[in-house]
Amino acid sequence: xxxxxxxxxxxxxxxxxxxxxGYRKTLIRQIAQHAHSEIIGMQPExxxxxxxxxxxxxxxxxxxVQDEAGHGLYLYAAAETLGVDRADLLDLLHSGKQxxxxxFNYPTLTxxxxxxxxxxxxxxxxxxxxxxxxxxxxxYARAMxxxxxxxxxxxxxxxxxxxTLSQGTEAQKAMAQDALNRWWWPSLMMFGPPDAASTHxxxxxxxGIKRHSNDELRQRFVDMTVPQADVLGLxxxxxxxxxxxxxxxxxxxxxxxxxxxxxxxxxxxxQRLSHRVKAHEDGAWVREAxxxxxxxxxxxxx
Amino acid sequence: xxxxxxxxxKHSVEPLYEVFVRSRRGLSHTHVGSLHAPDATMALRNxxxxxxxxxxxxxxxxxxxxxxxASSPDEKDEFFDPAGDKVYRHPTFYEVPEGVEHL
Amino acid sequence: xxxxFAYTLRLGDDALxxxxxxxxxxAAAPQLEEDVALGNIxxxxxxxxxxxxxxxxxxxxxxxxxxxxxRDEREFLNVQLCELPNGDFGFAMARLLYFATYxxxxxxxxxxxxxxxxxxxxxxxxxxxxxxVDHATQWVLRLGDGTEESHRRMQAGLDTLWPYTAELxxxxxxxxxxxxxxxxATLHDSWSDRVLAVIDESTCExxxxxxxxxxxxxxxxxxxxxxxxxxxxxxxxSHPGATW
Numbered sequence: 001x002x003x004x005x006x007x008x009x010x011x012x013x014x015x016x017x018x019x020x021x022g023y024r025k026t027l028i029r030q031i032a033q034h035a036h037s038e039i040i041g042m043q044p045e046x047x048x049x050x051x052x053x054x055x056x057x058x059x060x061x062x063x064x065v066q067d068e069a070g071h072g073l074y075l076y077a078a079a080e081t082l083g084v085d086r087a088d089l090l091d092l093l094h095s096g097k098q099x100x101x102x103x104f105n106y107p108t109l110t111x112x113x114x115x116x117x118x119x120x121x122x123x124x125x126x127x128x129x130x131x132x133x134x135x136x137x138x139x140y141a142r143a144m145x146x147x148x149x150x151x152x153x154x155x156x157x158x159x160x161x162x163x164t165l166s167q168g169t170e171a172q173k174a175m176a177q178d179a180l181n182r183w184w185w186p187s188l189m190m191f192g193p194p195d196a197a198s199t200h201x202x203x204x205x206x207x208g209i210k211r212h213s214n215d216e217l218r219q220r221f222v223d224m225t226v227p228q229a230d231v232l233g234l235x236x237x238x239x240x241x242x243x244x245x246x247x248x249x250x251x252x253x254x255x256x257x258x259x260x261x262x263x264x265x266x267x268x269x270x271q272r273l274s275h276r277v278k279a280h281e282d283g284a285w286v287r288e289a290x291x292x293x294x295x296x297x298x299x300x301x302x
Numbered sequence: 303x304x305x306x307x308x309x310x311x312k313h314s315v316e317p318l319y320e321v322f323v324r325s326r327r328g329l330s331h332t333h334v335g336s337l338h339a340p341d342a343t344m345a346l347r348n349x350x351x352x353x354x355x356x357x358x359x360x361x362x363x364x365x366x367x368x369x370x371x372a373s374s375p376d377e378k379d380e381f382f383d384p385a386g387d388k389v390y391r392h393p394t395f396y397e398v399p400e401g402v403e404h405l
Numbered sequence: 406x407x408x409x410f411a412y413t414l415r416l417g418d419d420a421l422x423x424x425x426x427x428x429x430x431x432a433a434a435p436q437l438e439e440d441v442a443l444g445n446i447x448x449x450x451x452x453x454x455x456x457x458x459x460x461x462x463x464x465x466x467x468x469x470x471x472x473x474x475x476r477d478e479r480e481f482l483n484v485q486l487c488e489l490p491n492g493d494f495g496f497a498m499a500r501l502l503y504f505a506t507y508x509x510x511x512x513x514x515x516x517x518x519x520x521x522x523x524x525x526x527x528x529x530x531x532x533x534x535x536x537x538v539d540h541a542t543q544w545v546l547r548l549g550d551g552t553e554e555s556h557r558r559m560q561a562g563l564d565t566l567w568p569y570t571a572e573l574x575x576x577x578x579x580x581x582x583x584x585x586x587x588x589x590a591t592l593h594d595s596w597s598d599r600v601l602a603v604i605d606e607s608t609c610e611x612x613x614x615x616x617x618x619x620x621x622x623x624x625x626x627x628x629x630x631x632x633x634x635x636x637x638x639x640x641x642x643s644h645p646g647a648t649w
Contacts, residue, residue, distance in 0.1 A: 014375075016372070016374060016375050017375050018375070039432075039437065042431065042432040042440070043432055046431050046432040049428045049429075049431060050425060050428065050429065050636045050637065051636055051637070051639060051640050052640075053474070053640040053641040053644070053647075053649040054470050054474075054641070054649040055421075055451065055454070055455050055458070055469050055470060055473055056455075056649075057649055058424075058428075058451060059448060059451050059452065059455070062428055062431065062444060062447055062448050062451065063444070063448060065431050065432065065444070066355070066431060066440070066441055066444030066445070066448070067355070069431070069432075069437050069440040069441045069444065070352050070355065070441050072437055073335075073337060073352055073437050073438065073441070074335055076437075077335045077336040077337065078335075080318065080336065086338060111640050111649075143335070146334075146335075150356070161649075164648060164649060165649075167648075168647055168648055169644060169646075169647050171644060171647075172644065172647055275432075275433075278433075279432070279433045279434065279435075282433075282435070282493070282494075283434065283435025283436060283439075283494065284435075285552065285554050285555055285558065286435035286436075286439075286494045286548065286555065287316065287340075287435055287436060288551070288552055288554075288555070289547055289548050289551025289552050289554070289555030290316070290340030290341075290344065290547045290551060291316060291340050291551075292551045292552045292555075293340065293341075293546070293547040293550055293551045294340040294341040296550065297341065316436075337438055338436070338438065339438065340547070343543060344438075344543060344547075347442070347539070347540065347543065348438040348441075348442065351438065351441045351442040351444075351445050352438060352441050355441075355445070
């Protein structure tokens with residue numbers, strides 16, 4: 001069966017099948033950026049591992065950040081089935097030629113931000129990712145099944161953090177509300193530009209890489225999240241929010257900010273990338289040593 | 303040729319290993335993904351850390367991706383179609399009279 | 406402070422402070438696979454710390470969090486080896502080799518002690534630290550016998566930390582009085598056999614410093630400890646009485 005027939009029959013494309021060049025390139029870019037987002041995403045939360053205010057929270061946060069490294073690995077592995085090398089993809093990240101999700105260019109300022117990231121950022125990620133489990137490219141779809149399964153605890157732990165804060169002292173409640181105020185708009189922007197301005201969407205839909213439009217997913221997220229905010233007793237910072245015909249109408253975020261952060265002008269762009277580059281460079285001698293040792297062993301065995 | 307795209311690229315310092323996990327006794331090892339490691343010893347340890355964080359396995363195999371020989375999609379017809387008309391290999395091919403059990 | 410409480414606290418503080426340092430590696434490791442591996446090790450250490458601090462707390466009416474977040478520097482009883490700031494990856498693997506090998510011998514003895522809770526914690530932990538020993542060993546071998554640079558760095562890590570190892574095996578009146586305690590002095594010979602075998606195979610030189618630091622078991626720490634606790638404790642202490 002040829003490529004388009006497989007796609008039309010909602011079948012899966014596997015690594016060694018013939019595929020159009022554009023399909024391959026689009027997938028490599030998307031999967032790599034997804035992988036980059038997982039590993040850059042370790043930083044804003046990793047920032048709080050040392051300061052988590054209870055040992056239980058510390059264990060949960062460590063496990064979560066570690067999961068993100070694992071998810072990055074699954075995704076790089078999926079990208080590599082398309083004939084690229086993880087080392088090259090990391091170079092593209094480090095040189096700024098490939099992007100990662102802009103949400104991670106915002107700072108985590110208080111403990112409540114760890115709750116907000118779990119609840120909102122992972123919540124938005126799940127809305128984005130669940131349809132990817134049915135993506136037309138087999139290895140990507142399988143990686144996403146694994147990621148989604150593991151991430152189900154990430155969102156819950158975030159909600160639990162905020163729920164505990166919102167039941168706590170006045171200072172804790174204020175901390176939770178402040179976190180929601182700062183993370184709400186960036187979370188909405190995680191679904192990308194509005195459909196009218198989205199450049200890659202149509203082709204990706206035709207190829208079965210994307211299943212729903214940005215605006216559709218954004219609406220789904222808002223509908224899901226607003227009632228949860230009510231349970232938390234927190235106020236979504238949108239005066240335009242109204243419930244109408246089964247949906248919450250909301251104010252669109254200021255997309256000029258999104259474009260700006262994507263271009264590199266966000267509060268933490270420099271910091272995140274240089275931390276990542278430093279870890280990579282600091283580790284170079286370790287990777288070289290391991291390779292040298294393996295080569296010596298092989299030579300001795302031969 | 304491995305179960306990877308035909309498009310080749312330069313190699314990382316660390317070779318790629320494919321990981322297979324037996325999720326519980328009685329089941330066969332299943333491919334779960336891949337990872338990079340300097341050698342097989344480290345690949346096995348990395349696989350334990352990356353792919354069995356939630357008790358997903360009781361046994362792991364790692365195989366260098368470059369050592370896997372895979373059938374090519376171009377050969378699909380010769381490889382797999384001939385099995386397609388041997389329907390008598392499947393139990394549903396046979397008619398069983400009503401009332402006969404344990405067959 | 407009862408002997409059993411103090412003894413359990415020593416073990417718990419070693420594990421807690423180690424977890425705090427190992428955790429700093431997450432998102433800073435030499436490769437992604439290692440972020441995950443060190444994450445597992447930090448989680449194991451933290452798990453051990455929690456079991457031990459919960460038990461210690463049950464003996465004197467405090468919670469694990471009260472013990473972790475609301476004690477001052479001089480009340481922590483961990484060895485100084487665990488609190489030293491992270492150096493490079495060679496330093497990290499040297500510390501893990503020294504510490505996990507000690508923990509493995511200790512837990513292996515402790516799992517047959519008469520205190521059911523301590524024996525239970527040790528029985529679970531011994532499997533975890535066996536893996537830590539293996540992980541450290543694999544890396545010490547690779548770094549020691551890798552490149553010139555890695556050999557130099559591995560040697561430096563082993564040498565720098567060697568003067569902090571004797572403290573692990575200090576015997577005192579408490580461990581001699583307390584029946585369930587393992588006298589760490591009895592572990593020293595097996596420890597040095599194992600550790601030196603790895604160092605020899607790694608082509609590094611055996612460290613030879615004769616000076617040995619001491620003080621952690623009586624709450625005398627390095628200057629680094631205060632900063633470590635400042636980070637660990639500041640949120641919890643800024644909101645006394647709060648639930649998280």
